[in-house]
Amino acid sequence: MSSDNRILAALDIGSNRIRAMVAQAFDDDAIYCLGYAEAPAEGIRRGVIVNMEKVTKVISQVVEDAEAQATVRVDSLLVGISGDHIRSINSHGAINVSRSDDEITAQDMDRVAQTARDVAIPTDREIIHVISQEFTVDNQPGVRNPIGMNGTRLEVEAHIVTCAASSAKNIFRALERCDLNLSGFALESYVASRSALTEEEMELGIALVDIGGEATEISVYKNGCIRHSASVPLGGQNITNDIAIGLRTTVDEAERLKVSYGNALSELVRANEMMEVGAAGGRPERSISRSVLATIIEARAEEILSLVSRELRKVDFDDGLAAGVTLIGAGSRMPGLVDLAEQTLNLPAKVAHPVGVENLPNDSVGPQYATIMGLIMHAAEEEMASLGAGNGLRGALKKIEGWLTGQF
Numbered sequence: 001m002s003s004d005n006r007i008l009a010a011l012d013i014g015s016n017r018i019r020a021m022v023a024q025a026f027d028d029d030a031i032y033c034l035g036y037a038e039a040p041a042e043g044i045r046r047g048v049i050v051n052m053e054k055v056t057k058v059i060s061q062v063v064e065d066a067e068a069q070a071t072v073r074v075d076s077l078l079v080g081i082s083g084d085h086i087r088s089i090n091s092h093g094a095i096n097v098s099r100s101d102d103e104i105t106a107q108d109m110d111r112v113a114q115t116a117r118d119v120a121i122p123t124d125r126e127i128i129h130v131i132s133q134e135f136t137v138d139n140q141p142g143v144r145n146p147i148g149m150n151g152t153r154l155e156v157e158a159h160i161v162t163c164a165a166s167s168a169k170n171i172f173r174a175l176e177r178c179d180l181n182l183s184g185f186a187l188e189s190y191v192a193s194r195s196a197l198t199e200e201e202m203e204l205g206i207a208l209v210d211i212g213g214e215a216t217e218i219s220v221y222k223n224g225c226i227r228h229s230a231s232v233p234l235g236g237q238n239i240t241n242d243i244a245i246g247l248r249t250t251v252d253e254a255e256r257l258k259v260s261y262g263n264a265l266s267e268l269v270r271a272n273e274m275m276e277v278g279a280a281g282g283r284p285e286r287s288i289s290r291s292v293l294a295t296i297i298e299a300r301a302e303e304i305l306s307l308v309s310r311e312l313r314k315v316d317f318d319d320g321l322a323a324g325v326t327l328i329g330a331g332s333r334m335p336g337l338v339d340l341a342e343q344t345l346n347l348p349a350k351v352a353h354p355v356g357v358e359n360l361p362n363d364s365v366g367p368q369y370a371t372i373m374g375l376i377m378h379a380a381e382e383e384m385a386s387l388g389a390g391n392g393l394r395g396a397l398k399k400i401e402g403w404l405t406g407q408f
């Protein structure tokens with residue numbers, strides 16, 4: 001396949017914003033964004049579709065806008081999946097190597113992955129990823145890529161991610177209503193690591209924390225691979241709601257105040273810094289201290305980070321997360337949040353500057369682009385893998401259609 005037709009498309013159906021990107025992948029691995037569009041999400045609750053009419057309207061619009069910018073029509077889209085219906089488990093698989101000369105082949109890798117996925121998965125759940133963490137060849141553990149090695153027994157430690165089958169089905173139906181094909185699903189907090197984390201960080205140990213609208217997604221990496229993923233059902237929207245209640249104003253005004261004057265660490269704000277709170281519910285415009293706003297934000301942000309901390313404690317590494325924590329998602333743009341995260345999690349923290357897709361609409365690439373960029377990067381990898389296996393995208397698509405029609 002020539003570089004001209006390696007067009008990739010991805011959709012991030014967030015609870016706050018729906019984002020679509022069309023990009024082109026080149027033979028030197030560079031990926032260029034050709035079109036990007038986003039719009040406020042409608043019909044979504046915590047990453048799950050609750051109103052088909054509304055969500056399809058927004059999806060159609062953002063995909064059409066991204067296609068119009070790119071001046072191409074897309075065949076199919078990779079769709080990010082997230083929310084508290086996601087579960088992950090670590091599983092073990094083992095096989096005897098098939099070749100008589102004991103050389104481990106790609107087919108052995110597929111077979112061993114298949115045995116790892118043979119765990120009991122309830123019928124209302126579907127597997128979205130089987131991620132090989134590391135292999136053991138005969139009795140030698142810690143092997144990253146055993147292809148070409150010699151051995152009689154191959155074992156794998158795999159991370160299996162599942163989602164509620166009904167959520168996947170609804171996304172499929174929404175795309176169908178938009179006359180769009182689904183090329184696959186990917187766990188958002190997993191693919192975002194491609195744009196937001198370096199290989200060295202994933203080697204040392206790092207947590208990727210995506211602060212979205214109604215949820216905060218966590219994924220933990222160590223020795224180059226994902227080890228744990230989880231979701232906390234709170235995000236930036238909860239902060240906005242708290243501000244609306246605390247300052248007795250509308251949700252829209254609370255959002256404006258949060259984005260314009262917010263800080264997650266009240267000690268960073270001077271009490272005499274004032275802001276105007278717009279008139280609402282018969283109340284006149286008022287002047288309120290920014291430190292009052294910061295106190296409200298801090299309380300909820302601290303709660304979110306404490307729940308993140310609880311998840312991180314579930315992952316027990318001898319030498320901890322040496323590379324600390326990287327924050328993504330639009331919610332991570334809040335000033336003071338990095339300091340609060342360092343205090344609450346007791347780890348070094350930073351906000352990601354995602355990389356890997358060039359020619360993005362804004363000069364400054366913010367943490368809110370990490371997921372859509374990661375989805376495009378994952379789509380490029382999947383496409384290369386399926387071409388290598390001689391299947392092509394059409395094959396991948398067929399697999400998903402079978403998977404969905406078989407399930408429902």
Ligand SMILES: Nc1ncnc2c1ncn2[C@@H]1O[C@H](COP(=O)(O)OP(=O)(O)OP(=O)(O)O)[C@@H](O)[C@H]1O
Binds near residue numbers: 216
């Ligand atoms: N500059 C900013 N400062 C602080 N918060 C912000 C800023 N910009 C956006 N937000 C908040 O980020 C949240 C939305 O984040 P994001 O767009 O990443 O969510 P999403 O991907 O739609 O949702 P989810 O990932 O939970 O499904 C909102 O609560 C919004 O108020």
Ligand SMILES: [Mg+2]
Binds near residue numbers: 210
């Ligand atoms: Mg998101």
